[in-house]
Structures are given as C-alpha cells and as structure tokens.
Amino acid sequence: NAGVMQNPRHLVRRRGQEARLRCSPMKGHSHVYWYRQLPEEGLKFMVYLQKENIIDESGMPKERFSAEFPKEGPSILRIQQVVRGDSAAYFCASLNHPTDTQYFGPGTRLTVL
C-alpha cells in the first residue's frame, strides 16, 4: 500500500507565477489535510477536504490560495500570483477517519524567486 504521495517534491516559481501542488492520498483514504511549514515555524493547518467538498478552509489565506479534491484524481493546492512569502514546505496528510492517525506525504518545497 503506497503511502501519501506529493509532487513535485521541489518547485521553483518566479513572483507572479502560479504554483500547483498535488497530493495523492493513501488508498482508501477520503480525507485530506494541507499544512504549511514556514522557515523556522511550526506546521500550520490550511484546509481540510473530503472528496468533492471543502470542509474547513479556516487556515487558508483569503486571496490567491485555493484547494480542491475531485472525485477522481489527486487533491490540488493552487497558489496564484506567488510572492516570496509563499516560500515554504507544503505537506498533505490523509486518513480514513478524522480521529485516526494522519499519514503525511514527503512535502513540496516551494521556492519563490
């Protein structure tokens, strides 16, 4: 059973470009969380999704950021018009039931030049 997969592992964008981060949950998992780890900071919750639904986006910046988890395919975190402050490691986690262990992917390290 493959673990949580994220790609790309490293992403470099120039200011103003778009970044698309993908997360494939573990097989059978229908819950996905996205977290962001800024340099020298702890991980912070961004958004919680189930298939085709956003359940909690209270941690998402109000502008430029969006997330989806379609019926088929990976979950996508999309950042439009990236700025240098978006440089961070973005992790997704999946689980089968909300109170179970969250299994984390290896992360996508975004660098904005």
Added chain:
Amino acid sequence: KQEVTQIPAALSVPEGENLVLNCSFTDSAIYNLQWFRQDPGKGLTSLLLIQSSQREQTSGRLNASLDKSSGRSTLYIAASQPGDSATYLCAVAQVGGSEKLVFGKGTKLTVNP
C-alpha cells in the same frame, strides 16, 4: 485558541542517555495527541498516537504519556542512538475543529556518538 508548546527547543545528549521531551497544550478538548519525527528536508513520520481516553503508548524504545487534564504529554526515549537525531513534533487533534492538527514548534534532538 489551542496552543501547543514544546520544551526544550533543542537538546543535545551523548549516545546511550535516556531523555524526555515535553509538550503542553492549552485546551484539553482533544481527540488525540500524536508525536512525529521530522528529519531535515523530509516529511513527518508518525511515532505514537495517544487517544484522549488513554494514558500512554509504547513502541520499542519510545514511550509517550498523556495527562489531558493538565494539558501535558511527554515522550521518553530510552538508550538514545545517533539515528534518533531529528526534530520531534507534538500535535493535538482538536475537538470541534475539524480534527485538524495543531503543532508545536518541535524539539531538535542531537544524539552525539
């Protein structure tokens, strides 16, 4: 608002020593508490998960305790090894908060040969 604090921020010990990492949280309304390990530039590996009704969990040389009423958890590592060097993160899943994880900033452990 839930806040998770980990003390110390960094710890350096000689190989073979037993050690304790501390985690405290401000809101006792949690589903569970998890300890993770993060290696530099890598994702998170779940070490132990303690449900709110449990007092402790053990895995190999690791033992984690939970005192929900006082808002404290400890991670005990026996007979430390250089391979234990990593950052250890504590996280709580909040009741009524989409079960998202709230993380501490971590304890960076260095075990010297």
